[in-house]
Amino acid sequence: MKICVINGSPKGKNSVTFQTVLYLRKHFPDSQWAVLHVGQRIRSYEKDLSGALETMKKADLLLFSYPVYTFLAPWQLHRFIELVKESGIDLSGRFATQISTSKHFYDVTAHRYIEQNSQDLGLKCIRGLSADMGDLTTQKGQKEALDFWNFVRYSVRENLYEIPCGAQQDRGGSNTKQPRxxxxxxxxxxxxxxxxxxxxxxxxxxxxxxxxxxxxxxxxxxxxxxxxxxxxxxxxxxxxxxxxxxxxxxxxxxxxxxxxxxxxxxxxxxxxxxxxxxxxxxxxxxxxxxxxxxxxxxxxxxxxxxxxxxxxxxxxxxxxxxxxxxxxxxxxxxxxxxxxxxxxxxxxxxxxxxxxxxVGGMKIFRDLIYVMRGMMRADHAFYKKQGFYRDMPHRQAGTILGMTLVGEMLANPKLKAKMGTKMQEGMLAPYRKVLAEK
Ligand SMILES: Cc1cc2nc3c(=O)[nH]c(=O)nc-3n(C[C@H](O)[C@H](O)[C@H](O)COP(=O)(O)O)c2cc1C
Structure with missing residues (x-):
């Protein structure tokens, strides 16, 4: 399968989201992976889009990789989508999917935005992966990424995709009768x-x-x-x-x-x-x-x-x-x-x-049950057993301390000037470790 990754993060190769793409590329070397760093190079794409369009045309699947920015995708990816649509390119028949990282705050609207624009371009959309920023550093997150990609491969093989909102249902799926x-x-x-x-x-x-x-x-x-x-x-x-x-x-x-x-x-x-x-x-x-x-x-x-x-x-x-x-x-x-x-x-x-x-719904419930635990005993016992209280803010003393230290450095103009790209590198260190693992 030929994949064209559209990396919408302004951080380019240093994007947290892009680390999941690298992780998948490492685990699925039988596919061909081309990458367009549109988030970082949007000004040059504004001048000449032809190379990007060619790469997209050659692909079987477009993979949007981006951070959620303020309910949607970053400006750079918006602009790229605008340019692609203006070009009049015909991408129909190809598949599209997406990977985002965020804190899950309105990732749904961002995913819908990418889905709807892909559908406008005639692409067949497979539901994407919305991961938390830190997911790839956990075994659970790594499994979710691999499971997601196996599902994407299955969907492409079987011609399974999401139906545009408001549209009549369309063909899709192999519709072959399976044995009992x-x-x-x-x-x-x-x-x-x-x-x-x-x-x-x-x-x-x-x-x-x-x-x-x-x-x-x-x-x-x-x-x-x-x-x-x-x-x-x-x-x-x-x-x-x-x-x-x-x-x-x-x-x-x-x-x-x-x-x-x-x-x-x-x-x-x-x-x-x-x-x-x-x-x-x-x-x-x-x-x-x-x-x-x-x-x-x-x-x-x-x-x-x-x-x-x-x-x-x-x-x-x-x-x-x-x-x-x-x-x-x-x-x-x-x-x-x-x-x-x-x-x-x-x-x-x-x-x-x-x-x-x-994520949002369960955070509301978690706070509610924690406060009402004296009465909501059945819920409280369940939440405790499932570990739903483990990520409560007051239990994250290490992160709070770490962020205070970083804040102190940023507040000091001399230290801030000396920092250079060290903060980005520090953030990426745990992901690099995951990618280096056999
Ligand atoms: C301008 C800006 C807006 C953001 N908006 C959101 C948001 O609406 N929802 C959310 O959950 N995270 C938001 N974030 C956090 C990013 O989505 C998150 O840090 C992401 O993992 C960064 O990915 P990247 O390294 O691939 O760029 C925002 C970050 C920035 C800088």
Whole structure:
């Protein structure tokens, strides 16, 4: 595969994000990697873009590598995209993906921006990797980078890509029927009524195409005693005041699955009231992300493509729960693509790192539960066990001290002048160590 890396960081080779690209290049030497340092050389590209356009045309995959800057990408990458679009280049049929590093503050808007502009250029977009600045220095982050790249290679092979927002679903995915398989439990949770023929048909289509056995659970038939009352009496031990057995049903039947697929008809720009009842009653799990790592998917009847808020909601829910969102299918091709991605995640344990929705959402919950731990005991015990409190600011004394020392140096004009590029080099030292490892 021929890859064209578009490095949008003004730091060029010294970019933290670019270290992940180097890491992937080292682990996948069978691909050809060309690099355009557009962040550093934007002024020369403003004068002559031809070389860059040629390199892009030769590639099978464009890989945008950039830091998140103020909700989006750096000015230099914006300018490069502007120049590329003005050139009128035809890149259709090629793939694009992205790697960013940041502190996850609005990485979602940055990724959407790159995705939408790539789609404008006719590129087929594969969902990118949004890593924290320090991720590559950890084993978990290194695994996430390699898993991501294996997923990208699989997607290119299978012609799997994201569908532009607001567009009709398009072809994509190989749509070849896979042989029947066993060993995974997949549950379709639906609120389909008997007269909801289109939704029933979509579920049937999924069950026929999906290689693993599926079980359908219809929550519209569940004898709920009522909606969540917000009484918080479940806070200590997770027991609901209602005696309709829903908590048991949820924990024993639903949460024990290997993957969940939700099927609904869009009603009033949402999943409909009966699904909301089911969702709210899951408050017996408090703020505990009990299905972390489990892939999820959606089968939808309705014009999901134009439901911006619902799209954000489904992504945010998956991110906060740290589930891989394998996709939302609202037509036949979408069902095929969902089956493929769900299988890939189930068989390869694919769980990308959380983005702003997940990281930000969990920080809010973490602070809330820490403060309310005397009452929210079930949540507190879970957060402690999962290590969710480990990165709380007051536990990072070493970093706080280090930053104070750097601050002192920067405040001293003589020391600041002497520093030169030492700060950048110091920042890159741990990444260089990772790259030097065998
Ligand atoms: C001008 C500027 C704006 C930034 N804006 C954001 C932001 O909106 N969200 C975030 O999480 N990080 C933000 N950051 C942090 C960078 O994304 C982060 O340091 C990144 O890892 C740097 O990558 P690089 O070394 O590849 O350039 C910002 C940094 C700078 C200098």
């Amino acid at each position: 398989k066993t060993g995974k439990k997949v549950i379709v949770v639906t609120n389909a009524l008997p007269e909801d023929r289109a939704l029933q048909a979509r579920i049937q289509e999924f069950r026929e195409q999906f290689p693993y056995e599926t079980e359908t659970v219809n929550i519209a038939q569940y004898p709920f005693a009522g909606g969540c009352l917000g009484c918080l009496k479940c806070a200590v031990d997770g027991t609901c005041v209602y005696r309709d057995n829903f908590s048991e049903f949820l924990r024993q039947r639903i949460q024990k699955a290997d993957a969940l697929v939700y099927a609904f008809t869009i009603r009033d720009h949402s999943m409909g009231a009966s699904f909301k009842l089911y969702d709210d009653r899951q408050f017996c799990n408090g703020h505990r992300t009990v299905t972390m790592g489990m892939p999820v998917g959606y089968l939808i009847n309705g014009d999901y493509g134009s439901e911006d808020n619902l799209r954000m909601l489904l992504e945010a829910r998956a991110e906060v729960g740290h589930n891989y969102l394998a996709g939302a299918a609202w037509d036949t091709d979408g069902v095929g693509r969902l089956c493929q991605k769900l299988c890939y995640a189930l068989e390869n344990g694919y769980v990308p790192p959380q983005n702003f929705y997940g």
